[in-house]
Amino acid sequence: DAGVIQSPRHEVTEMGQEVTLRCKPISGHNSLFWYRQTMMRGLELLIYFNNNVPIDDSGMPEDRFSAKMPNASFSTLKIQPSEPRDSAVYFCASSFVGGGSPLHFGNGTRLTVT
Amino acid sequence: DQQVKQNSPSLSVQEGRISILNCDYTNSMFDYFLWYKKYPAEGPTFLISISSIKDKNEDGRFTVFLNKSAKHLSLHIVPSQPGDSAVYFCAASTDSWGKFQFGAGTQVVVTP
Numbered sequence: 001d002a003g004v005i006q007s008p009r010h011e012v013t014e015m016g017q018e019v020t021l022r023c024k025p026i027s028g029h030n031s032l033f034w035y036r037q038t039m040m041r042g043l044e045l046l047i048y049f050n051n052n053v054p055i056d057d058s059g060m061p062e063d064r065f066s067a068k069m070p071n072a073s074f075s076t077l078k079i080q081p082s083e084p085r086d087s088a089v090y091f092c093a094s095s096f097v098g099g100g101s102p103l104h105f106g107n108g109t110r111l112t113v114t
Numbered sequence: 115d116q117q118v119k120q121n122s123p124s125l126s127v128q129e130g131r132i133s134i135l136n137c138d139y140t141n142s143m144f145d146y147f148l149w150y151k152k153y154p155a156e157g158p159t160f161l162i163s164i165s166s167i168k169d170k171n172e173d174g175r176f177t178v179f180l181n182k183s184a185k186h187l188s189l190h191i192v193p194s195q196p197g198d199s200a201v202y203f204c205a206a207s208t209d210s211w212g213k214f215q216f217g218a219g220t221q222v223v224v225t226p
Contacts, residue, residue, distance in 0.1 A: 004157070031212055043158075043203065043216035056213060091157055095212050102148055103205075103214060105157030 004106035012112045018080040021109045025094030034077050035091040082113045117141045118206050120217035133191040135220050137204035144206040149189050152201045194224045
């Protein structure tokens with residue numbers, strides 16, 4: 001079991017640029033979650049998918065943020081255009097079914113927008 | 115609106131002693147609770163869970179207690195070991211989709 005795989009581990013970009021974060025969930029899991037961790041807000045849920053379908057995107061901060069899950073083994077979180085306040089660690093997590101099943105997190109992508 | 119609160123940002127404990135981490139919540143509809151441990155530059159890893167139908171769950175050195183009337187849960191680590199030094203998050207969920215809300219975390223430092 002390779003666990004949840006995120007790429008890149010670190011991303012430094014200039015304000016206004018497009019940023020794409022990638023996630024490969026654990027094989028067999030049918031739910032995928034994108035979280036963001038900041039000092040001010042802690043771990044906050046941005047969006048989650050079940051069977052590749054977005055269920056709740058109420059945590060997405062602005063229209064600049066979008067997420068897709070084209071198949072069961074891949075998801076992207078895109079920020080366009082990026083701003084310095086988007087600087088944070090972005091985590092992807094997956095689980096089976098939901099219903100209280102523990103989330104399995106990737107190691108995160110540390111995003112710095114200058 | 116923070117519905118899950120960890121009011122102690124840090125905790126220092128001697129090796130071999132008990133670590134007690136606390137978590138309070140405001141939403142009475144939460145029915146499943148998790149504790150996660152996080153090392154620097156890594157993602158949170160699952161430690162232990164408890165559902166609202168129980169008041170205690172134990173797994174080795176880790177025990178979670180749930181007091182529904184007080185909307186409070188705690189994590190006990192006995193005995194504490196240097197490898198337990200990490201940030202601990204509590205998380206709670208109300209729905210069947212596994213949508214969890216996390217507390218701000220408590221940094222635990224276990225000293226020799």
